[in-house]
Structures are given as C-alpha cells and as structure tokens.
Amino acid sequence: MTPRIVAAWYARMIALYDIPNSGNCAKVRLMLSLLGLEHELRPIDYVKGELASPAHRARNPFGQVPVLVDGDLTLRDSQAICLYLAKRYGKGGWLPEDAPAFGRVMQWVSFSANEIANGPSRARGIKAGRIAGDLGAAQALALRALGLMDQHLAARLWLETGRATVADVVCYPYTKVAAEGDVPLDRFANVTAWHGRVEALPGFVAF
Amino acid sequence: MTPRIVAAWYARMIALYDIPNSGNCAKVRLMLSLLGLEHELRPIDYVKGELASPAHRARNPFGQVPVLVDGDLTLRDSQAICLYLAKRYGKGGWLPEDAPAFGRVMQWVSFSANEIANGPSRARGIKAGRIAGDLGAAQALALRALGLMDQHLAARLWLETGRATVADVVCYPYTKVAAEGDVPLDRFANVTAWHGRVEALPGFVAF
Numbered sequence: 584m585t586p587r588i589v590a591a592w593y594a595r596m597i598a599l600y601d602i603p604n605s606g607n608c609a610k611v612r613l614m615l616s617l618l619g620l621e622h623e624l625r626p627i628d629y630v631k632g633e634l635a636s637p638a639h640r641a642r643n644p645f646g647q648v649p650v651l652v653d654g655d656l657t658l659r660d661s662q663a664i665c666l667y668l669a670k671r672y673g674k675g676g677w678l679p680e681d682a683p684a685f686g687r688v689m690q691w692v693s694f695s696a697n698e699i700a701n702g703p704s705r706a707r708g709i710k711a712g713r714i715a716g717d718l719g720a721a722q723a724l725a726l727r728a729l730g731l732m733d734q735h736l737a738a739r740l741w742l743e744t745g746r747a748t749v750a751d752v753v754c755y756p757y758t759k760v761a762a763e764g765d766v767p768l769d770r771f772a773n774v775t776a777w778h779g780r781v782e783a784l785p786g787f788v789a790f
Numbered sequence: 791m792t793p794r795i796v797a798a799w800y801a802r803m804i805a806l807y808d809i810p811n812s813g814n815c816a817k818v819r820l821m822l823s824l825l826g827l828e829h830e831l832r833p834i835d836y837v838k839g840e841l842a843s844p845a846h847r848a849r850n851p852f853g854q855v856p857v858l859v860d861g862d863l864t865l866r867d868s869q870a871i872c873l874y875l876a877k878r879y880g881k882g883g884w885l886p887e888d889a890p891a892f893g894r895v896m897q898w899v900s901f902s903a904n905e906i907a908n909g910p911s912r913a914r915g916i917k918a919g920r921i922a923g924d925l926g927a928a929q930a931l932a933l934r935a936l937g938l939m940d941q942h943l944a945a946r947l948w949l950e951t952g953r954a955t956v957a958d959v960v961c962y963p964y965t966k967v968a969a970e971g972d973v974p975l976d977r978f979a980n981v982t983a984w985h986g987r988v989e990a991l992p993g994f995v996a997f
Contacts, residue, residue, distance in 0.1 A: 644938055656890045660900045667893030683863045686874030693867045696903040717924075731851055 597622040600642065600650040602629055606704055606756035607661035608649045609790040610695075614665040614752045617786040618672045662696050662753055669749040678749050687743040691750035695757075698728035704757040706764025718764075725766040729758065729774055736773035740780060747784055755781050756790045804829040807849065807857040809836055813911055813963035814868035815856045816997035817902075821872040821959045823995040825879045869903050869960055876956040885956050894950040898957035902964075905935035911964040913971025925971075932973040936965065936981055943980035947987060954991055962988050963997045 599615070601608045601624045615622050627633045627648050634646045643650045643659040650657060651664045653671075658664050669677035679685050702725030708714040709721055732754070735742070742750040759778055761768055768775055781787065806822070808815045808831045822829050834840045834855050841853045850857045850866040857864060858871045860878075865871050876885035886892050909932030915921040916928055939961070942949070949957040966985055968975055975982055988994065 644941060653890075656893065658893050658897065660897045662900045662903075663893050663896035666896045667889055670892055671889035682874055682878035683860075685877055686863065686865050686870050689870035689873045690865065690867045693869045693903050696869075696900050697907060700904060701908070716927075720923075734851060 596652070596654045598625055598652045599623070600625050600627050600639070600648050600652075602627050602648050605648055606707075606760065606790060607647075609756035610661045610753045611649045611651060611664050611668075612788055613755065613790070614668050614677075614749065616788045617747075617752065617784060618668060618677070619786055620668070620672055662692050665749050665753050666692065669752075673749070676746060676748070677752075679744055684744050688748050688750045691742045691754055694728070694732075695750075695753040698724065698731070699754060699757050702726075702728040703761040703764055703766055706766055707757065707760060708764075710764045722764065722766050725761060725764065729761065729766070729768070729771045732758070733771040733773045736777050740777075742777075747781065751777075751781055759790055803859070803861045805832055805859040806830070807832045807834050807846070807855050807859075809834050809855050812855055813914075813967065813997060814854075816963035817868045817960045818856045818858060818871050818875075819995055820962065820997070821875050821884075821956065824954075824959065824991060824993045825875060825884070826993055827875070827879060869899050872956050872960050873899065876959075880956070883953060883955070884959075886951055891951050895955050895957045898949045898961055901935070901939075902957075902960040905931065905938075906961060906964050909933075909935040910968040910971055910973055913973055914964065914967060915971075917971045929971065929973050932968060932971065936968065936973070936975070936978045939965070940978040940980045943984050947984075949984075954988070958984075958988055966997055 597615070597620055599608070599611055599622055601612070603626070612624075627639065633639055634648065640646055642652075642657055645659055647659065649661055649664055650659050651667070658667055666678060679688060702721060705714070705716060706718060706721035706725050709716045709718045741747050742754065755778065758774060782789070804822070804827055806815070806818055806829055808819070810833070819831075834846065840846055841855065847853055849859075849864055852866055854866065856868055856871055857866050858874070863874075865874055873885060886895060909928060912921070912923060913925060913928035913932050916923045916925045948954050949961065962985065965981060989996070
C-alpha cells in the first residue's frame with residue numbers, strides 16, 4: 584500500500600467513544616479535527632449508566648470517556664489520546680520531537696491533567712450536580728490556574744514553541760467554559776485572546 | 791566535542807531544586823538515577839517559605855518543586871521533567887518512540903498526574919497537615935486508583951511495553967508510601983510485587 588492508502592485506512596479505523604458534553608472528549612474531537620483525521624463518534628449514554636456497562640469496562644476499566652480505538656490500539660485518557668494522535672499523525676509540529684521543546688509542551692499537558700482538571704473542570708462538574716465536592720475550593724484553584732496561564736500568555740501567542748501544539752488543544756475546552764462553573768474569565772484577557780487564536784485554527788471545532 | 795564529552799557536559803549541568811520529603815521530587819531523583827545522570831540537588835526550605843521567594847518564583851511561577859535546570863532549559867512539573875529526561879537520555883527505552891506504545895505509557899503518566907495525585911499523594915499530604923482537604927475522599931480515590939493498578943498489573947511485570955518505562959518511575963513514589971495517608975497496601979499484592987521489581991532496577995534510589 585502507498586503511504587496515502589495506509590493513512591486513509593488508519594483514518595477510517597479511528598473511533599471515539601464520546602459524550603458530547605464532556606470537555607475531555609472535546610479535547611480529542613478538537614485534536615482529531617485539527618489533524619484532519621476522519622473518525623467515527625460512538626456516543627456513550629451516561630444517563631443510562633453505559634459508562635459502567637461490561638462492554639465499556641472492557642474498553643476502559645476506569646469506566647470513563649474518552650476512549651479511542653485506532654486499528655488494534657485502544658487508549659483511554661484524554662491527554663494520552665491527544666498525545667498519541669499528535670505523535671502519530673502530527674508530523675512533528677503538534678508534538679515536538681526535540682526533547683527540550685517536548686518537555687516544555689508536557690508541562691502544559693500536566694497542567695491540563697492536574698490544575699485544569701481540579702479547577703475549572705471540577706467547578707463545572709460540581710455546579711452541574713454531576714460530581715460531589717467543594718465548589719468554592721475548585722473555583723479558587725480555577726482562578727489560580729487561569730491566573731498562571733494568563734501571566735504565561737502575556738508575551739506569547741501559544742503555550743509553547745511559537746505555534747499551536749497539543750498543549751493548546753488539551754488546555755482549551757475546560758478553560759473556555761470556565762464560566763459554567765461560575766469562574767468568570769473577564770480578568771484573564773490573555774487567556775481569552777488565546778481562546779480566539781485557537782478558534783481561528785484551520786479545522787477548529789467548537790466545544 | 792565527542793558525544794561522550796557532550797554527554798558529560800550536559801550531565802554536569804543538571805540541577806534539581808528539591809525537597810527530600812516530596813514524592814514529586816522523588817520521581818525525578820529516581821529517573822535521574824535510573825538513567826545514570828550526574829546531577830546536583832539544590833534543597834528548597836519550604837518551612838522557611840522558600841517556595842514563595844522571588845528567586846524560586848523566577849524559576850517556577852507556580853511556586854512548586856521539582857524544578858530541573860539542564861543547560862539553558864528550566865522545567866517545572868515532575869511528569870514533564872521525567873518525560874524530558876527519558877526522551878533526551880533514555881535511548882528510546884524509558885519513553886518509547888513508537889506512537890501506540892508512547893500512547894500506552896502516557897495513560898499512566900496521566901494516572902500519576904491525576905488519580906495518584908488526587909488519591910494517595912493527597913491523602914498523605916492531608917494526614918501530615920501540609921494541605922487542607924477531605925481525607926476520607928482522598929483515601930477513597932486512593933483505594934480506587936490502587937485497585938485499578940492492581941488489576942492492570944495482574945498479568946504484567948511493568949505498566950506498559952514489557953519493560954520499565956517512565957510510567958513506572960512516576961507511579962512509584964506515592965503508591966509506595968500510600969500507608970502514610972492511612973491507605974493500606976496489603977490488599978494490592980500485584981502493586982507491592984511491582985514495587986519490588988522497581989526497587990530491583992539497577993540505579994534504584996529509595997524515596
């Protein structure tokens with residue numbers, strides 16, 4: 584097979600187990616779309632308890648979405664999936680191969696898995712009644728995280744390396760909808776300007 | 791310069807801003823030692839408030855350790871630092887370059903940044919009075935995380951790829967000291983057996 588046919592074959596095989604309202608799934612939908620990868624969305628009905636079903640547990644013992652299937656690979660975790668897609672299909676731009684640049688990008692992937700997950704994402708989930716927890720504590724973490732991001736973006740167009748990378752992709756969805764957790768974005772002008780730049784990328788899809 | 795001299799020059803330049811009792815710093819000390827990289831430990835006195843000092847804030851606006859300095863690169867975040875070291879110095883084994891294997895390893899790096907940080911690490915910090923929070927909730931998350939890990943390790947020697955990788959390194963310290971957060975390890979025999987395998991690696995250093 585030619586590389587083009589191989590690429591098309593892989594693209595056809597990509598399936599995403601998805602919940603439309605999940606910011607973690609939105610990261611993967613955004614990465615897939617920015618990379619121009621055809622894929623099939625397979626909706627999971629969490630209201631009907633499908634996350635805990637034996638079929639879904641077989642895909643992901645953690646009982647969560649997103650789950651990506653690409654050929655014989657099944658991956659869980661939004662960060663791991665976006666990193667995999669960026670590495671496999673991103674031609675070295677969405678995930679740099681130079682070790683220092685790679686390390687810098689990974690700082691913000693961790694920021695997404697830790698500060699954003701425990702801040703704006705958690706505040707949004709508590710506010711919507713989907714998860715239990717201390718709304719005020721999550722909001723305080725969200726404000727701190729957004730402040731650090733805003734300060735970092737004061738002199739930069741993108742989080743690292745001077746172009747959009749997987750770091751921008753995974754940090755976008757939950758910071759964009761911070762207001763849904765009663766975390767106002769108006770004092771973070773650099774973050775909202777960066778949101779605008781992400782939204783202007785070719786292939787952008789809204790959360 | 792020959793590659794050996796270049797490598798020695800880089801090795802001499804590695805410095806780690808460190809707190810001995812921090813599991814996040816322990817991940818980096820372990821990664822450095824397993825890779826056989828000479829480095830200088832620069833202790834940070836958090837009791838004296840050094841994390842919030844202007845000098846440390848200049849290194850890391852987040853006011854945290856670990857911070858690694860390698861030549862002109864300054865990196866924060868234990869996961870990002872270990873990934874950087876594995877990619878730069880690990881000769882493709884500690885962090886696979888094959889995209890599917892890389893994605894699988896990254897699932898457990900995220901697990902360290904999320905489930906382990908919010909579970910055993912958080913329970914330990916609350917128990918010691920270093921952070922505020924709900925000890926019972928952190929312990930419940932810790933038990934769930936250790937259960938998922940134990941199940942995963944039932945038929946595996948290492949978390950992914952059949953050999954020790956950066957995933958094993960970043961998941962080791964806080965799971966090893968789970969009992970310090972009153973999270974007993976006795977029901978997780980696969981995890982404790984895996985701890986033993988990590989401890990038998992050439993270059994292992996205890997937390």
